[in-house]
Amino acid sequence: MGKIDFQGLRDFISKTGDNHVEDLKIFLRQPSVSARGEGVEECAHMLANFMEKAGFNVEIWRIDKANPVVYGEVYGSRSKTLLMYGHYDVQPPEPLDKWDKPPFEAAEVECGKILARGASDSKGNVMAIVKAAELYNAFNFNLPLNLRVIFEGEEEIGSPNLPKYIEAYRKRLKADAAVCFDGGLDYKGRPAISLGLKGILSVELRCRTAKTDGHSSLAPLIENPAWRLIEVLKSLKDEGGRILIEGWYDDVKVPTEEDIRLLEEISGEDHERSIEELKKHFGVENLLGNVKGLEAVKKLMFEPTCNIAGLCSGYVGPGSKTVLPSEAYAKIDFRLVYDQDPSELFEKLKMHMETGGFKDIEVKLLSILEPSKTPASAPIVKAVKMAAEGTYGVKPQVAPMSPGSGPDYLFTKRLGVHSVWTGCAPPFSNAHAPNEFITREAFLNGILYASSIMEHFASI
């Protein structure tokens, strides 16, 4: 394989496909539920074994009591190095009664669909990378570049320890670019490529007004923490959604002209369709601000938000209880856009409490993910786009930004390399929901997609 032979690669993957799918099923049958630690260790070891068989030098990294990171490297024929990220942990499978087959049976049903928790998010992606490397090993060819892979076991609980791993092993992770292989195809089966992610600042605001709950007849005299919390919350955001904390928007740099250009490259029909799907799924007639189509997509991608994820005080069971609560709390997540810094904004939030008359409110930091962004002109973006088109025969959908958040910033900001999010999960694959699946076809295409990314990045 001096020059890449896509058809040969495709044929070979197709011919050997059954073996790859069998290995994927074995991998899917091993639970790895990070939320409760179920099977995580066993899964890390199984993955390490698959990687060794594929020709990787493998290490299992451990820091404190964090779930292990499975690291692998293969030295290729050229000096360029690509870092690929994935995660081997999965969401809890509950509710179990909503599954057509047990979630860790990896049963194959109609049309090559394999049902399993983690099938599309993200063990199919992880195994596609491993199998891509294995192909070269089987051919007895060198990879076209040096490949480093890092598979974490805590993505589904917010990657709390990945920053520490990246910091501790930064020298081992040197690369020319990164690909986070944890995505999939859009509703039309086109690979989705995202050049950025929103950041997140997650906090808890807690208000305590008395040392014990009281009888609600005392309401004229003892302050109610729920009312107090409402005052605080009202001070954070106006009815239009604008965040009222001083300096919150100072560093907002998006959307840039490039962001707008990228969005306009996607057809109006696609924007309409994605927004209509969203409305249908949630059963809502109108979106906030009555936005539609492209306008709605822009808002989704580029608007910083202040979301109440949880709110609690007093008695919340059936019927009534005449209680004056002593405590109230809210869990808030702020989604951040480029170039907002969650640590700085946390300080601004604390300052808001200090100067706004809310010194009595306890502000607790729950989690942080920085926003991340890679320019459309980056070589890895070109490589991934070419690989996508070559593999799937259609133009990929390139989004300047994902409305979600993830550890992408560890690659772009901590390691200083360009990074792209993509992957091979099939459309509507029920990630985080019952009957999650991957198809044989999507998985085998994923192997080709991963190999192609390496080939194209190597030759740019």
Add this chain to the structure above:
Amino acid sequence: MGKIDFQGLRDFISKTGDNHVEDLKIFLRQPSVSARGEGVEECAHMLANFMEKAGFNVEIWRIDKANPVVYGEVYGSRSKTLLMYGHYDVQPPEPLDKWDKPPFEAAEVECGKILARGASDSKGNVMAIVKAAELYNAFNFNLPLNLRVIFEGEEEIGSPNLPKYIEAYRKRLKADAAVCFDGGLDYKGRPAISLGLKGILSVELRCRTAKTDGHSSLAPLIENPAWRLIEVLKSLKDEGGRILIEGWYDDVKVPTEEDIRLLEEISGEDHERSIEELKKHFGVENLLGNVKGLEAVKKLMFEPTCNIAGLCSGYVGPGSKTVLPSEAYAKIDFRLVYDQDPSELFEKLKMHMETGGFKDIEVKLLSILEPSKTPASAPIVKAVKMAAEGTYGVKPQVAPMSPGSGPDYLFTKRLGVHSVWTGCAPPFSNAHAPNEFITREAFLNGILYASSIMEHFASI
């Protein structure tokens, strides 16, 4: 006993005290937890037996599936009729590990203290009434008046069916006055007498913005019900505590000159003390509005309130979850003063939602108790005051209003008689809390107090 002989009565109670206390203990050992129906039937039958033994004609009334009301009557030597109310149900005893003795053992510990759930609230009161009638029976004397007693089994869950009982049996309940014997002594051991109760309107406000929870990255587009609920709540009350619903204060008639006069009859020291106890119990430095002493007592008694008893939306467990909730709800209790009508105010609340732009909010009625008031000049007030002073040797504390709520209005408004709240529970008796108790002395004094009330009311 042509003329009342207090000393004779007191001596007789003292001499026969052990038997009365043993009966009380038997009564206390029978659980009657209305919140979960535990032992309620058995307790009603036991109470009926004690009453028959005491000379009552007893009936167990039943309506639908409500807990039974135990009714009794004794015809006395004069034509005046007194109605006495009490409740035989108790609060749940949990947390069990905080009790020094099991809550249904009725163990006697130091100083004649009998520990049991319901000891002070309100089986001691109920048994004191029964025993007062039994004394006359034992003496072979007629009661000085006709006595009707009504003991309900749902007071601790808000007396939801008592209005139906009162309506269905109103002819049987004819009386010249009522005494709700469900109170006790103040911190100095003086009987507390209350001439009125606040009303209550308890509602649930519920907001649903989507048919399913979403990922919090969708916050720019899908409305968050918690934010919406906060808008609604903010529209109900200003920061000073004033309720913003149109017409809310139209019928507020208190405090009257008489109310103020009654409050001023209580010493400043007593007001200070009760407020200081409150602050200490709740560990608060300042009360709402920075009120103190008499001013605080006035606020407590006469201010209509809008209390958030419960608030819930989204994820409220440990750590964070990036969820956009689809539903949020609040449980609100409005305390009402004389002459506010909870049914009318519920209509005003609905109108507020209708015209204030909150048509999307579901408003559910949870419960209603009307406010109630009896003039200080009423004969029953005089009788109870004399009985209190005679029994305890101190001037009773007469409050124009209790900040709590209860079914008092059924007597004053539905049956059209004056009604007074009082009782014999000892000070700091841990009602609704672990280690609830009554003392031998408090119980035996209660028998005397109940008899004296009958004697004085008969002879006024």
